[in-house]
Amino acid sequence: MPTKVNLAGPKGQLYADPVPTTDEDAFQVNNTSAAYYKSPYYLANMKLVQPIPPPRAGAPSHLDLADYLPADMIAAINSAGSITFHSTGDTGAAKVSAQQSAATALADEASVADAMAADVRTSGANTPAFFFHLGDVVYNFGEAQYYYDQFYEPYRAYDRPIFAIPGNHDGMVFGASSSAPQVPTLTAFLNNFCAASPAPSPEAPTIARSVMTQPGVYFTLDAPFVSIIGLYSNVLDTGGGIISSQGGKYPIPDVQLAFLTAELTRLKPQRQAGQRAIIIAVHHPPLSCDVKTGGSGGLMQDIDSCCKNAGLWPDLLLSGHAHLYQRFTRTVNGRQAPYIVCGSGGFAATAPMTGTPPAGTVVGDHKLEIAPIIQFGYLTITTNGKTLTASFNSAPRNAPAKQLDSVTVNLVKGVLTAGGSAPAPAPAPKPAPKPAPKPKPTPKPAPKPVQKPVRKPAQKPKRPVPKPAKGGAKNKAR
């Protein structure tokens, strides 16, 4: 393969190897961390939230993409009048079982990473400018020694910056042995994504990609035409996302509520002037119809309260954690916004444990637009500040990536202009409102979704599916 000239950021950042090697088919460091799931240490900590590391001293809470891409690329984006970028979550390759070898796990992650790298090489004027990772970079416990196999090697040919919010696996605690003392939460994530300056990663010194210089585990990325506010939803594998104390229920400060409100307030004038779209990204989904991941009601309430306080709601909300693709439309104050779950980045695509509501099901203020897609893949998002399109591309092994879903929002009017209005499966023979594709958010009592009738009256009540109720219950390794 000929050597090619790769990007260098304005602060000397490097992103891709000039001559990428072929994909790995074996781990450089054999992944044995699943053993910690049975350790006394993990069992004692699995239901506890972990501290939120404070942002790096003196670092502003928002990043400017212009500090990561060459000036001519930023100028080209501004001149084109729109920006395109990638997003997905749950990319690590670790799950080895009777059904899956290390080679298969690595190939699943590589299929997504390679498809995204190919987009960067071949997309011409719409070349994605960066990848915003939705968390769970490294399984199972975010260990430093697995960053090479699960992050740097798979993305060695991706010639763009990669920003990330941590997922629960990145922050889960572990010890040096199955009953050993704690390694502080997020240690490796902070070293690799929140470093003070760009440099080769201590975990992957043979790979060109520089460590990222985010201010902390919650931050905003300001790019031309879009801002992405990233939140850290802590480490619970079962129990949903937690960004605050929730009124004293959890022993963490409410710093992210203040941060989110302040960032929405800061960005509001530009949003109202039609200059940029506002996206919120958080690893655990506030809405999910996968019973194993559920929705996170407290998380949704926290985000909503900040939006109310700031008087600004997101144009799109992105999550991972559930290893599949789901798309809801949420309607607030008469405005529609997609809430997308895309935890399809390479780790164990998982079908919902029980049935899911049919596409078109409406519950409260949100509607499931399509049946969940249980395939590995990633999002390509394009916006000019006035419209926004998010497309899900599957990236199967040994086959070309293929777009399987797409939604477009008119940000000025707050309506979906494509990809919405899947027919509700309501029994009611309602007169079709209008031929126009305007999905009327009639909050009618939704056909009871998904959840099969609870079997035993004495059982703990099961979560009403996509409704944002209490934190979601699910299996491990999300």
Ligand SMILES: [Fe+2]
């Ligand atoms: Fe997760």
